[in-house]
Amino acid sequence: MNARDISKDILGIPLTDFWIEREVLGGVEHVFALASYGLADGSALSFFHFADPELQARYAAKPQGLFVHLALKIAPEQQVALRDRLQAAGIPAMEFDHGYARSLYVEDPDGQTLELCVDPEHHGEGAKESARDALTRWLAGDRTPNNHLPRAA
Secondary structure, eight states, X not given: OOSSOHIIIXXXXXXXXXXXXXXXXXXEEEEEXXXXXXXXXXXXXXXXXXXXXXXXXXXXXXXXXXXXXXEEEOOHHHHHHHHHHHHHHTOOOEEEEOSSOEEEEEEOTTSOEEEEEEOOTTTTTTOSSOHHHHHHHHHTTOOOOOOOOOOOO
């Protein structure tokens, strides 16, 4: 954990709870902290930190590739402000226009990828089939792309 509040100062996600606990789990004493960061809808992102370095290593999140991540919806002005704060702090981020969303990708302190996405004005207009029909078609082996939405150049 970093003393600088990256979540609030840069990501704009405030620390809402910080619990310190001591529990015996599986016959092993666990001394840990749980930090929760509040999201606008009342839900939270939570992170554990263990006093014992061996337990911290055992339970540490394993870095994943780009295709394993958490996506959070934000307003367009929030995404612009976030991008600016990340750049000012020297934190790398990647932007991508999917057509159905404009996304900003950044790693959290555990090395996990967060996608902070904005729905474009035309979101949902380009779908020629329902999500359920697309899933059914995919599961049946049909890999024909259905994303024909315009993307930024």
